[in-house]
Amino acid sequence: MTTLNQAVDRHLPASTGMDFMEQRKPTSSTAFKVRAGQGIYCEGQRANVIYQVQSGAVRVYRLMQNGQRHILSFYGPEEWFGLQDGPFHDDFAEAICDCQLQPFSIGGLPTLPVNLLGIALTSLAYANSRQLMIVRQSALERVAVFMKEMADRHPGVNEFELVMSRADIADYLGLTVESVARSFTKLRTSGIIRLHGRGQRYVRIVNADALAALSM
Amino acid sequence: MTTLNQAVDRHLPASTGMDFMEQRKPTSSTAFKVRAGQGIYCEGQRANVIYQVQSGAVRVYRLMQNGQRHILSFYGPEEWFGLQDGPFHDDFAEAICDCQLQPFSIGGLPTLPVNLLGIALTSLAYANSRQLMIVRQSALERVAVFMKEMADRHPGVNEFELVMSRADIADYLGLTVESVARSFTKLRTSGIIRLHGRGQRYVRIVNADALAALSM
DNA sequence: CGAAAAGTTGAAAATGGTCAAGTACGGTGG
DNA sequence: CCACCGTACTTGACCATTTTCAACTTTTCG
Numbered sequence: 001m002t003t004l005n006q007a008v009d010r011h012l013p014a015s016t017g018m019d020f021m022e023q024r025k026p027t028s029s030t031a032f033k034v035r036a037g038q039g040i041y042c043e044g045q046r047a048n049v050i051y052q053v054q055s056g057a058v059r060v061y062r063l064m065q066n067g068q069r070h071i072l073s074f075y076g077p078e079e080w081f082g083l084q085d086g087p088f089h090d091d092f093a094e095a096i097c098d099c100q101l102q103p104f105s106i107g108g109l110p111t112l113p114v115n116l117l118g119i120a121l122t123s124l125a126y127a128n129s130r131q132l133m134i135v136r137q138s139a140l141e142r143v144a145v146f147m148k149e150m151a152d153r154h155p156g157v158n159e160f161e162l163v164m165s166r167a168d169i170a171d172y173l174g175l176t177v178e179s180v181a182r183s184f185t186k187l188r189t190s191g192i193i194r195l196h197g198r199g200q201r202y203v204r205i206v207n208a209d210a211l212a213a214l215s216m
Numbered sequence: 217m218t219t220l221n222q223a224v225d226r227h228l229p230a231s232t233g234m235d236f237m238e239q240r241k242p243t244s245s246t247a248f249k250v251r252a253g254q255g256i257y258c259e260g261q262r263a264n265v266i267y268q269v270q271s272g273a274v275r276v277y278r279l280m281q282n283g284q285r286h287i288l289s290f291y292g293p294e295e296w297f298g299l300q301d302g303p304f305h306d307d308f309a310e311a312i313c314d315c316q317l318q319p320f321s322i323g324g325l326p327t328l329p330v331n332l333l334g335i336a337l338t339s340l341a342y343a344n345s346r347q348l349m350i351v352r353q354s355a356l357e358r359v360a361v362f363m364k365e366m367a368d369r370h371p372g373v374n375e376f377e378l379v380m381s382r383a384d385i386a387d388y389l390g391l392t393v394e395s396v397a398r399s400f401t402k403l404r405t406s407g408i409i410r411l412h413g414r415g416q417r418y419v420r421i422v423n424a425d426a427l428a429a430l431s432m
Numbered sequence: 433c434g435a436a437a438a439g440t441t442g443a444a445a446a447t448g449g450t451c452a453a454g455t456a457c458g459g460t461g462g
Numbered sequence: 463c464c465a466c467c468g469t470a471c472t473t474g475a476c477c478a479t480t481t482t483c484a485a486c487t488t489t490t491c492g
Contacts, residue, residue: 062348065432070348085341120336125301127343132278132286134351135390139480166439174351176481181440199438199489216281355448382471395448397472415457415470438489445482455472462465 031102040082040093040101047084048107050119053077056099057163061171062091071172073126074164076153080119097163134174142173143183144214147193151205159204161197187211247318256298256309256317263300264323266335269293272315273379277387278307287388289342290380292369296335313379350390358389359399360430363409367421375420377413403427 031054034040040051040058051058053075060081061071072091075081081093083106104114133145146169154160162169166184170177184200187193192211194204205211247270250256256267256274267274269291276297277287288307291297297309299322320330349361362385370376378385382400386393400416403409408427410420421427 062344064348064352068352070352072344072347083337083340085337090341091344117333117336120333120340121299121301124299124336124340124343125306127340127347128278128288128307131288131343131347131350132280134347136280136284136286165437177439178441178482179480182480185440200440392449393471394450394473398448401472416472417470433492435492436490438487440485440487442485443483445480447478447480449479450477451475453472453474455470457470458468460465460467462463 029102029104031100034095034099034101036095036097038095040095041089042092043089045089047082047087047089049103049105050080050082050114050116051093052080052102052104052114054100054102056101057096058093058099058101059096059164059168059172060091060093069171070174071168073123073130074168074172080114083116083119083123096168139173139175139179140183140186141214142175143169143180143187144192144211146173147187147203147205148211148215150203151208151211158206158208159202162201162203165199245318245320247316250311250315250317252311252313254311256311257305258308259305261305263298263303263305265319265321266296266298266330266332267309268296268318268320268330270316270318272317273312274309274315274317275312275380275384275388276307276309285387286390287384289339289346290384290388296330299332299335299339312384355389355391355395356399356402357430358391359385359396359403360408360427362389363403363419363421364427364431366419367424367427374422374424375418378417378419381415 034056041047041049043063055077058075058081059071060073060075061069063069073081074096082089084090106116133142137145150160150162151158164172166177166180169175170180173180175183184193184195188195190210192205192207192214194206196202196204250272257263257265259279271293274291274297275287276289276291277285279285289297290312298305300306322332349358353361366376366378367374380388382393382396385391386396389396391399400409400411404411406426408421408423408430410422412418412420
C-alpha cells in the first residue's frame with residue numbers, strides 16, 4: 001500500500017510517524033484512548049472491527065492517486081465508523097483530538113450488540129446527501145452547511161470550538177484552504193458568525209436563521 | 217411531497233404523467249416489466265421493496281429544493297436498487313429504457329433470499345468513490361470515468377450504445393449538458409473515442425489505454 | 433525570542449456555467 | 463415522398479466562480 005507513506009508524509013506531524021495502531025484482539029471489547037493526530041486504521045488494513053466514538057472526534061479520509069486527501073466524514077460521540085465493504089479498509093481513520101473509542105469485532109459472531117445494516121444505511125444516506133451538497137452548492141453554501149453541521153452538534157449553545165483545521169475543512173468540502181478562509185470571512189463580515197480564540201477556531205453563531213437559509 | 221410534481225414536470229415526457237407504479241404486494245415476488253421513461257418509485261413512497269434489474273437500465277436520482285436533478289446512480293442487469301435508510305424513499309427511480317425488474321419485499325421476513333448488508337455496503341463504497349470522483353476530477357476526467365464505467369459494462373466489445381441522454385450524463389456527473397458535449401468532443405478529437413448513430417449515442421472505444429489514463 | 437505552522441488576503445489564471453445560435457435526426461402530416 | 467417541427471446535441475462567446483501563486487499576519491511551541 002504505497003499510499004500510506006504519502007498519507008503520513010503529507011498529513012501527519014513528522015514526529016507522529018507511522019503509528020497506526022496494531023490490530024486489536026477481536027474479542028476484547030474494551031474501550032481505549034487515542035491521542036490527537038494518531039492513526040486508528042489505515043488503507044489496506046484488515047477491516048474486522050468497527051468503532052464507536054465515546055469522546056473526541058475522528059476524521060475518515062481516502063487518498064487519491066495524486067496524493068490529494070478527501071475527508072469522507074467527521075465522527076463525534078455516539079457515532080460509528082470503520083464498517084467496510086470488503087475485507088480490507090480502503091480509507092484511513094485518525095483522531096482529530098484525544099479520543100475514547102469503543103471497538104466491536106464483526107468477525108464471525110452471529111449476533112452483534114449493534115445493527116450493522118442500520119449503520120451501513122445511515123452512512124449510505126449521509127454519503128448520498130453529501131454528494132448532492134458538494135457537487136451542487138457553491139463554496140459559501142458548503143461552508144455554511146459545514147458550520148450548521150457543527151452547530152447542530154452543540155445543541156443549546158451558540159458558541160463552540162472547531163476541533164479541525166481549515167485544511168481539514170477544505171478537504172472535507174472539496175475546496176482549498178483559501179476558499180474556506182474567504183467563505184469564513186464572508187460569513188463573518190455579513191454578521192452571521194463571529195470568530196475568535198486560538199487560530200480563529202472558536203465560532204459564535206450570531207444569525208442562525210441566515211446560516212440555515214444559506215445551507216439549504 | 218411537492219417535489220414529485222416538479223420531477224414529473226421537468227423530466228418526464230408530458231404524455232407519461234404521474235405514472236409511478238402503485239405498490240406491489242410484498243409477497244408476490246414475480247418479475248415485471250417497466251416501459252422506457254416510466255417511474256418505478258418516487259420520493260415519499262414507502263420503501264419496503266428492493267429491486268434487481270434483470271434487463272434494461274434504471275436511473276435513481278434526488279431532486280434539490282431548486283428543482284435541480286442529481287442522478288445518484290445508473291443500474292444495469294444484476295444490480296440492486298431501492299434499499300433505503302428510513303421507511304420512505306428519499307429519491308426517485310425510473311426506467312431509462314424498457315426494463316425487466318425483480319422485486320423483493322424486505323418487510324418483516326426474518327430471512328431474505330438476498331444479503332441486504334452486502335448490498336448496502338456495496339452501495340456505500342460506490343457512493344464514497346463517486347464522491348471523490350465528482351468533487352476532485354475535472355469535467356473531462358469525469359466524462360472519461362463515466363465512459364469507462366459504461367465500457368466496463370460491455371466486456372469483450374469495444375462498441376456500445378449509451379442508453380442515457382447527455383442530460384442524464386450531465387446530472388450524473390454534476391456538469392451541464394454543454395460541458396458534457398465539449399468533453400465528448402475532446403475525447404473524439406483526441407482519438408480516444410468515436411461517436412455515431414442516433415443522437416451520437418453509439419460509442420466506439422478507440423484508445424482504451426488513454427481513456428483509462430484519463431479516468432484514474 | 434525565533435521558527436514553523438495556521439490562517440488570511442490580493443491579483444492573475446483556469447475552469448466550467450450561461451446564453452445564444454446552429455446542426456442533425458426522427459416522427460408527423462400533407 | 464417530402465416538408466415541417468420538436469428534441470437532442472454541439473459549438474462559440476462571454477461571464478462567474480474557484481484555484482493558484484504569492485505575500486503577509488497571527489498563533490503556537492521549542
